[in-house]
Amino acid sequence: MTLSINCKDAGDPVCTHTMLGETEEELLQNAKEHGIKVHGYTEEQWNEEISKNLEHFRKIIKKT
Ligand SMILES: [Zn+2]
Structure with a gap:
């Protein structure tokens, strides 16, 4: 399972970078x-x- 957060979903008006991680901890570190x-x-x-x-x-973490 891969967890991801898109910068735009996190509230940035222009950046659409997607951050990935295999755990919430890794995702937050990448973010x-x-x-x-x-x-x-x-x-x-x-x-x-x-x-x-x-x-x-x-809430905005996507799991794929
Ligand atoms: Zn960004």
Whole structure:
């Protein structure tokens, strides 16, 4: 099973990058790397964002 999140579903107006992972942990790690590299988050800002929006993130995870 592959878990994925699309950046657009996560609330970004323009980015349509899809992040993948085999576990939720791996997916969130990949999303974090993408957020830092592409969207200019610092690790601290990202962790704060995730802790606020984890429920939303879980809802938009697609399982294929
Ligand atoms: Zn993105």
